[in-house]
Each structure stands twice: as C-alpha cells, then as structure tokens.
Amino acid sequence: MNGYFQIDRPKILILEDEPLVADGLCKHIRDLIPDAEIVEVLPSVKRAISWFEKSAAPDLIFADIQLADGISFDVFKRFEPSCPVIFTTAFDQYAIRAFEVNSVDFLLKPIEKTELKIAFEKLRKRREVFGLPDFRNALERLNSGKIYLERLLVSHQNSLIPVGIDEISGFHKAELIFLIHRDGRRFITDFQTMEDLETKLDPAIFFRANRQFIIRIDEIKQIKTTHKGLEVHLKTSQISAVEVSRERSPLFKRWLLGGH
Template sequence: MKVLIVEDEHLAAAKLKKMMEKYDSGIEVLDNLTAVHETVQWLRENPAPDLIMMDIQIDDGVCFEIFQQVEVTSPVIFTTAYDQYAIKAFQVHSIDYLLKPFSYEKLKQSLEKLKKINASSRPTSASIDVDELLTALKQQEPSYKSRFLVKSGTKIRSIKTRDIAYVYTDRKLNLLVTNEGDRYPVDQSLDELTHILDPDTFFRANRQLILHIDSVSAIHPYFKGRVKLDLTPPLDAEIIISSEKTPDFKAWLDK
C-alpha cells in the first residue's frame, strides 16, 4: 500500500510512519508534506496514493482547502486535535479520523476498516462537503487549556497557562518554561499545543517554539525580512521569525 502523509509536525509524522510500518512492513510512505500548497501540487503531479493520512491543521492553513483546489480520489484518514467538531463532522460524512494523540491500536482499527472497505469494493474516495466542514470548524466554540499538570520530582504541580513563558522542543523533549524559568516536560506535541492554547496570547514561532505574548522582551530586525527575538526568561538558542511569519507575528503583538 502506498501512503501519502500530510503532517507539519515532523516528530508526529515520523511516529505515524513507524506505526504504519509496524502494521504492515509492505507499506510505502511516498512523501511527508507539511502545507496546503505543496500537497495540491503533489496531487496534481503524481498518481493517486492508496491512502492519505492528513492532519487537519497544517503549516499554511486547514487541510480542507486542498479539496477545494484539486480532486482527491484517494481514501483519507484525518488526524485532528479538534475533538468536538471532528466527531460531529466526520460521523456525518462517514470519514474515519484519529484524535490526537492516538495509539497504535487506534491506527490499526482505522487501517482494518479501510481494508474491509477495499475488500467490499465500496468507493473510498474522499467525497466530502468541504464548505460544510469549514463552516463547522469556524463555528466551533474555542475551549482553550487553562492549566497543565506537570511532574516536579516526585510531586505533581498545576501550572496556569498565564504563567507559561513558552514551550519549546529540545532533543525530542517538549519543555514548558514558566515565567520564573522553571522547566517541565509535557506530553503534548507542539502541534497539539497550538490547538489548545489561546492564539490571542500564544504564537507558534517555528517548529520548535510556542511563545506567550509577554515573553517577548525585544525584537530586532533581521536580514531578508525576518526578525530576531529576545525572550524572558532567556532561551539558549537564536529565535528567528521567518519572513513569511513576520507579518502575522507583528499583527499578533499589536492586537
């Protein structure tokens, strides 16, 4: 089976690939795409894969925009952190989905379902009402996380989101950093955190970092339209906002 993965979180994509190969060593992952525009281009230029594993929220938008630009004839299994919306929308359209973070057993169930559909010769193309799903997404009542339970030695602490300075990835470990500079590991990926943290106060700076608005202590112009940041508490790494994200970053700071 030839599979296309559309997932902008590289660690999540690598984990998904590993789980799929565990299910069937004959599975061939054709590519791992991270954005709407490159997925549209790939689907236009390549034969349809046997399956597409597709995250809903990707680098440059919502994946449903792909269906508005190119015909998708492959079966699709969506992955999502949009719990309430996904359950309602996907049940209506009988499309399978996996709620992040999902286990190997959940993925196996989805792949077994696809296998049964293929064996019955029923159509498996992603014939969905894109406009309806986009409307459902926009109308979803946001419910953002207000606190995190974290391990501190043998104890468990509750950290309020307003006390978080930033969350970053360091050697495959996701670390929550408080305004006081304390660091705690968190189980969620940055992709998952992007959906459960209030976007008015948190910004996804890059693949390794999510910022609280009050953690930005200084902004420096950088070449090619980029900006460089100083954070409080300091982070032992150079923080650069790409030229593509800089306008959104400045607008976020200026709300």
C-alpha cells in the first residue's frame, strides 16, 4: 500500500502543455511513487473537459495553470473532482487563486523532486490528521455559508507568504496577532481581533483557549489540572503552556471529544 495515498497503484492525472515539463514531472513521480499510474497527460482545457466527461476521477491531479487554450481553473469550474490538486506554474501571481480551489500545494516551475516530495508529504498528513477535504465538500461549505480558512497570508521580512492551515500550531495575541508555525516560527497576521480570526477557523481543529491564545487540537501534548482550571501544554517550544479557565474547561473537554 502506498504511504502517501494509502492505496495501491494511485491514479494520477497531469494537465500540462509543455512536453519536457510533463516528462520531467512523470519521472519525479515515478521515482517517488514507483507504483503510481499516470493515467493521462492532457495539454489543453478542451481535452481535459473531454477526459472528465468520460472518465472516473483520479486519486491526484497535477494541473499547470496556463494550458494551451486557457487556464485550468476553467476545468474546475465545470467539474468538481473528489481528489486533491497540486497546481504548477511558472508564474506566482496565480498562487492565491489556486489556494481558493482547495489545492494541496502550489509548485513553481521548474519543479524539483525535493519540492514534489514535500507536497506528497503534505498530502499524506492531511489524509491522516483531518481526512482530505474534496471539491464537493468545499462547495457544500460554500452553499451552507460555512467556509473556513485553508491558508493565510502572513508577513515575513517585508514579504507576504502563504501558510497552509495544516502548518499552523496556533495563534497568539500580543500587541498584534501572531501565527505560530509548527516549526516554531512566528508570523504577523493581518487580523485585528481574535474574534474575527476565530470565526474563520474550523472549530473542529481550533479552540479559543483564552483571550490571548487559539490552539490546535493535534498540537496538544499534555493537559494538567490547576486551581484555575486547565493548563494545556503544546508541542511547539514557542508556547510553554496555555491556560483554560474553569468556566471554559467544560467547553474545552467537549471540543476534545468531538462535541464542538
């Protein structure tokens, strides 16, 4: 069974109009996932639409954004495949739009095998921890009005960089609201209030522990009882402990048990 997909012979579809790029990507995929089946390499929106009309959804799609006759977003406007997508492009101006399509990752050309391996690892983690959300589920959340952040743009060294929701350990409000990355780094966010941020986070994953902290469920390492309530210790070294008051402790326990 393949470790990234938890199935044998995962089927991978590639949307790419540059033959040399497609060949290189196929080689990297076969090096990293020897049992993968590349079902088709499609160079155009027209051929991709025709393929989806006749074929079952693959297990993963690699989609170049700019194809021979348009952009791959036009394919996904028409079809909602129940599988993840990794976008590839030579132009980073499409990054934010790609994130809005619920992609697993966004890779800039030329694609290196090490970057592809990291993307596959993200895919594995999302399957193991959260269960992979698909396009149809995203559309259902849109129709129900329940849309949660998939990624955030944060400030870093006079630049903006995207951080996936699965990379976030929690949030800390000091003078500004900081995102705490799972690797320990801290980034400034654009959010003005914790209340606004809280409404945009999936309550199955994040919990508002107190005024200063929002924490992530799978980042919890240990919970201790105190005279004030609960003391939550997280895996990241950037946060020593987070207090949950006695009044909020019942809500916290229900959240841990899946009763959010």
